[in-house]
Amino acid sequence: MRLIETRDLSMRLGGDMVLEGVNLSIERGEIVTIVGPNGSGKSTLLRAIIGALAPSGGAVIRAPGLRIGYVPQKLHIDPTLPLTVTRFLGLPRRHPAEDLRAALEQAGLPDLRDHQMADLSGGQFQRVLLARALMEKPDLLILDEATQGLDQPGSAAFYRRIEEVRQSLGCAVLMVSHELHVVMSASDRVICLNGHICCEGRPEVVAQAEEYRAIFGRGTQGALALYRHEHNHDHDHSADCTHDHDHDHPHEAAE
Amino acid sequence: MTLLDDFMLRAALAGLGVALAAAPLGCFVVWRRMAYFGDATAHAAILGVALALAFSTSVFIGALAVSLVMAMTVSALSGRGFAMDTLLGVLAHSALAFGLVAVSFLSGVRIDLMAYLFGDILAVSVGDIAVIWGGAALVVGLLLWRWQALLTATLSPDLAYAGGINPRREQLVLTLALALVVAVAIKVVGVLLIAAMLIVPAAAARPLAGTPERMATIATVIAAISALGGLGASFRLDTPTGPTIVCLAALIFAATSLGGSMLTRQRG
Numbered sequence: 001m002r003l004i005e006t007r008d009l010s011m012r013l014g015g016d017m018v019l020e021g022v023n024l025s026i027e028r029g030e031i032v033t034i035v036g037p038n039g040s041g042k043s044t045l046l047r048a049i050i051g052a053l054a055p056s057g058g059a060v061i062r063a064p065g066l067r068i069g070y071v072p073q074k075l076h077i078d079p080t081l082p083l084t085v086t087r088f089l090g091l092p093r094r095h096p097a098e099d100l101r102a103a104l105e106q107a108g109l110p111d112l113r114d115h116q117m118a119d120l121s122g123g124q125f126q127r128v129l130l131a132r133a134l135m136e137k138p139d140l141l142i143l144d145e146a147t148q149g150l151d152q153p154g155s156a157a158f159y160r161r162i163e164e165v166r167q168s169l170g171c172a173v174l175m176v177s178h179e180l181h182v183v184m185s186a187s188d189r190v191i192c193l194n195g196h197i198c199c200e201g202r203p204e205v206v207a208q209a210e211e212y213r214a215i216f217g218r219g220t221q222g223a224l225a226l227y228r229h230e231h232n233h234d235h236d237h238s239a240d241c242t243h244d245h246d247h248d249h250p251h252e253a254a255e
Numbered sequence: 256m257t258l259l260d261d262f263m264l265r266a267a268l269a270g271l272g273v274a275l276a277a278a279p280l281g282c283f284v285v286w287r288r289m290a291y292f293g294d295a296t297a298h299a300a301i302l303g304v305a306l307a308l309a310f311s312t313s314v315f316i317g318a319l320a321v322s323l324v325m326a327m328t329v330s331a332l333s334g335r336g337f338a339m340d341t342l343l344g345v346l347a348h349s350a351l352a353f354g355l356v357a358v359s360f361l362s363g364v365r366i367d368l369m370a371y372l373f374g375d376i377l378a379v380s381v382g383d384i385a386v387i388w389g390g391a392a393l394v395v396g397l398l399l400w401r402w403q404a405l406l407t408a409t410l411s412p413d414l415a416y417a418g419g420i421n422p423r424r425e426q427l428v429l430t431l432a433l434a435l436v437v438a439v440a441i442k443v444v445g446v447l448l449i450a451a452m453l454i455v456p457a458a459a460a461r462p463l464a465g466t467p468e469r470m471a472t473i474a475t476v477i478a479a480i481s482a483l484g485g486l487g488a489s490f491r492l493d494t495p496t497g498p499t500i501v502c503l504a505a506l507i508f509a510a511t512s513l514g515g516s517m518l519t520r521q522r523g
Contacts, residue, residue: 051417052416075410075414078287081286081410082461082467082469083410084466091403091414092406116465
């Protein structure tokens with residue numbers, strides 16, 4: 001069952017074409033990761049999917065009654081707005097006290113209920129953002145660079161938690177990340193984006209794809225710990241590509 | 256209605272009505288950094304007063320209509336990436352200037368300009384009180400009805416969209432509430448000090464509050480104390496009432512901010 005689908009989606013921001021002809025769909029229970037260099041339109045695509053931006057062309061189709069849990073890249077809380085962790089979890093809808101307690105228990109933050117959001121550390125803040133997104137029992141969990149600012153063990157723990165959440169809730173996960181190696185090995189499907197979808201498929205397939213390597217270079221052969229072998233022969237570019245590749249890819253690793 | 260014959264009692268009721276509506280709305284003005292937005296809307300009301308007098312309709316309707324137009328204009332412009340700070344400064348002060356010039360054209364009517372600039376709470380009628388409490392009830396009702404959505408949209412428009420809330424609709428609710436508060440507060444504190452009634456109690460409540468709801472409640476209490484205390488003080492000291500109310504709110508702000516910073520220093 002398709003939770004969400006974009007049909008020939010185009011996005012124009014301030015006169016610039018940011019996305020063109022994007023077709024993607026997400027099924028229940030799968031983990032999909034979008035990778036792409038800076039300015040490739042990843043965040044724009046996510047914002048179009050949650051409905052914050054109206055498509056310039058094409059359409060975004062949501063399954064009826066679709067519940068989205070959204071974890072933003074960052075969240076600025078104005079210092080004039082007092083907000084405890086418990087109160088934050090009750091937005092946009094209030095929940096019974098025992099649900100809130102259980103959510104913080106699961107997030108590993110049982111003692112922070114009455115703390116102000118502004119006083120949390122980066123890692124705690126990120127876990128609270130995730131806990132809030134899960135309060136609604138979403139069908140689709142969307143994470144935008146959710147591990148930014150976390151150290152390696154912190155982000156590894158974060159992705160383990162995502163995997164648990166997928167198991168327990170059965171929700172689909174759509175995420176954007178710079179951390180190619182970690183995020184790709186945790187995904188069912190990877191979409192390589194650079195204004196349009198360059199290539200997509202299982203992580204090990206994408207990691208070997210010419211289009212992917214054209215963007216991220218060979219410096220990321222560790223993209224999958226399982227697939228370490230290096231292809232040292234040259235692909236015939238025109239034979240492998242089914243679409244035009246006339247735009248300029250930056251030829252360095254994004255890391 | 257003999258009780259309402261007492262002008263002090265009428266003034267107290269009018270002041271309480273304005274405090275009740277302005278303080279919780281003022282919290283959103285503070286959280287969303289709309290202070291200048293409040294100023295522009297309030298200052299535009301003087302133009303509404305002039306137009307109402309020229310066409311001999313109710314001052315409340317005139318002020319409400321022009322404030323609403325101004326609030327909608329500012330609200331529409333704010334999404335388009337203009338330099339908002341400058342634009343609001345231009346709008347706020349030119350609205351006031353145009354209003355004052357418009358009033359001067361009304362040679363036939365002798366109006367007390369000071370009453371509209373600084374309020375004339377001692378002259379409120381029973382009808383005024385009904386308008387003030389009606390408007391205040393509408394504002395508080397709007398805020399209570401949309402509270403969760405307003406709060407989410409204030410925190411982050413993207414979180415609101417993902418939760419199925421349209422932040423632009425919530426902005427419209429606030430815009431409408433703001434125009435209403437301006438229209439009912441004009442008689443009590445006057446156009447120049449309406450923004451103060453929005454912002455000062457909310458700012459004074461901030462150091463004492465841990466949640467948005469507590470901040471709105473405490474701000475309402477502070478606004479009510481300021482309204483009643485200011486009324487009493489102005490009677491005793493023979494000072495203008497509107498400014499005295501704002502002075503008292505400002506003193507409370509100074510006290511809570513000082514107390515708040517001492518508290519954090521002790522903890523840290």
